Amino acid sequence: MSQQDSNIVIIDTGCANLSSVKFAIERLGYQVIVSKEPSVLQSADKLFLPGVGTAKEAMKNFVERDLVEQVKNLTQPVLGICLGMQLMAKFSQEGQLDTLGVVPGSIDKMQVGKLRLPHMGWNQITPEANHPLFKDIPAGTYFYFVHSYALAVNECTIASCEYGSPFTAAVGKNNFYGVQFHPERSGKAGAQLIKNFLEL
Amino acid sequence: MLARRIIPCLDVKDGKVVKGVKFRNHEIVGDIVPLAARYAEEGADELVFYDITASSDARVVDKSWVSRVAEVIDIPFCVAGGIKTEEDAKRVLEFGADKVSINSPALADPSLINRLADKFGVQCIVVGIDSYYCEESKTYQVKQFTGDESRTRTTHWNTFDWVKEVQSRGAGEIVLNVMNQDGVRCGYDLEQLGRVRDICTVPLIASGGAGEMLHFADVFKQADVDGALAASVFHKAIINIGELKSYLKDQGVEIRL
Numbered sequence: 189m190s191q192q193d194s195n196i197v198i199i200d201t202g203c204a205n206l207s208s209v210k211f212a213i214e215r216l217g218y219q220v221i222v223s224k225e226p227s228v229l230q231s232a233d234k235l236f237l238p239g240v241g242t243a244k245e246a247m248k249n250f251v252e253r254d255l256v257e258q259v260k261n262l263t264q265p266v267l268g269i270c271l272g273m274q275l276m277a278k279f280s281q282e283g284q285l286d287t288l289g290v291v292p293g294s295i296d297k298m299q300v301g302k303l304r305l306p307h308m309g310w311n312q313i314t315p316e317a318n319h320p321l322f323k324d325i326p327a328g329t330y331f332y333f334v335h336s337y338a339l340a341v342n343e344c345t346i347a348s349c350e351y352g353s354p355f356t357a358a359v360g361k362n363n364f365y366g367v368q369f370h371p372e373r374s375g376k377a378g379a380q381l382i383k384n385f386l387e388l
Numbered sequence: 389m390l391a392r393r394i395i396p397c398l399d400v401k402d403g404k405v406v407k408g409v410k411f412r413n414h415e416i417v418g419d420i421v422p423l424a425a426r427y428a429e430e431g432a433d434e435l436v437f438y439d440i441t442a443s444s445d446a447r448v449v450d451k452s453w454v455s456r457v458a459e460v461i462d463i464p465f466c467v468a469g470g471i472k473t474e475e476d477a478k479r480v481l482e483f484g485a486d487k488v489s490i491n492s493p494a495l496a497d498p499s500l501i502n503r504l505a506d507k508f509g510v511q512c513i514v515v516g517i518d519s520y521y522c523e524e525s526k527t528y529q530v531k532q533f534t535g536d537e538s539r540t541r542t543t544h545w546n547t548f549d550w551v552k553e554v555q556s557r558g559a560g561e562i563v564l565n566v567m568n569q570d571g572v573r574c575g576y577d578l579e580q581l582g583r584v585r586d587i588c589t590v591p592l593i594a595s596g597g598a599g600e601m602l603h604f605a606d607v608f609k610q611a612d613v614d615g616a617l618a619a620s621v622f623h624k625a626i627i628n629i630g631e632l633k634s635y636l637k638d639q640g641v642e643i644r645l
Binding site: 205206207208211212215240241245271304306307308309310311312330332334335336350370372373374375376378379 | 464483484487
């Protein structure tokens with residue numbers, strides 16, 4: 189897929205802060221559009237599912253925009269970012285609600301002992317060896333995190349991180365990928381990850 | 389391990405980056421976007437932009453530069469200044485800011501913190517606190533409208549009570565700016581920061597007083613803060629961010645290089 193003829197879509201979830209993801213993709217030389225139109229989503233080559241805010245607010249937007257079934261039925265690679273990744277799981281303890289369920293597990297409040305919440309700042313990840321999403325991203329690379337809820341490590345974890353206890357930094361099942369960190373705000377490493385996703 | 393953060397602070401006034409001493413006599417230090425890009429390149433972990441005139445002039449921060457920063461910068465950044473409503477915050481976040489920081493408007497209406505946290509999540513709500521140690525009364529006072537000297541006033545809040553209050557309302561991070569120390573470069577107020585740290589369960593950022601690299605090592609090791617914010621030492625090229633981070637790493641502080 190060349191940078192010119194690729195069809196990259198950011199799913200317009202109605203959450204604030206879609207523009208930083210858009211800018212990050214554009215810095216790599218790709219064109220990108222923001223849309224919630226079914227026809228646009230279906231014809232995309234790659235999709236991003238960004239999200240900030242609360243699970244409840246985000247799912248409310250999903251339902252209002254009729255996006256739940258649409259996103260679940262996508263067959264192209266989809267990358268969920270932060271809350272976008274969390275919504276891919278089955279259940280959110282934060283809002284006590286069912287989420288998309290395209291990857292296993294529930295999103296629970298992080299158990300961090302005496303450490304501070306939110307988990308905010310740059311932390312190191314350990315990716316699965318040779319996973320294409322983490323091409324040229326060695327173990328120990330720092331990414332920017334900001335969250336209080338997380339997915340426990342499970343069979344679909346493709347990168348882990350530790351803060352008080354281990355949690356899923358990245359998940360992958362079928363065409364659905366999700367990262368708990370913000371690649372669009374993680375400097376060169378983040379740019380590499382977005383590039384890897386676009387080249388999958 | 390979670391790294392401690394080095395955070396250059398860019399005070400913005402009328403679309404330019406400025407710096408004053410003890411919040412007075414602002415001089416222009418440069419344009420916003422090139423300076424932000426330079427700091428990101430040097431290894432800053434995050435940037436904070438304060439529109440220091442916004443709250444006191446009763447106007448909302450000019451948004452156009454937020455979008456220009458978001459376009460160029462690939463590290464997180466926070467915008468402060470005149471954010472009084474959910475709508476104000478939404479606009480700044482839509483332009484690409486990662487976090488919003490509120491200070492004077494939170495003092496005017498503390499329920500703003502709850503409303504912002506409910507709508508956008510605690511992770512993007514920062515509360516800035518301007519704290520002043522009054523020698524005479526031996527108390528730590530919270531100040532309001534510090535962007536304009538003529539309008540700065542002392543609130544009825546004691547710093548420690550206000551720190552507890554904002555956390556209970558949903559602040560996701562606290563930036564404690566010790567006014568006595570601001571711009572004078574003789575070190576962070578370790579005693580005050582340490583005392584606030586004891587009662588602060590969210591990330592705590594130290595602000596005010598950085599003058600040399602040792603001050604950063606001290607504030608991380610002795611006051612256990614999550615991040616250290618500084619302005620003049622970076623603007624005036626007294627400290628290079630890359631060299632500072634190497635130094636801190638050698639000192640045993642967890643740092644992203």
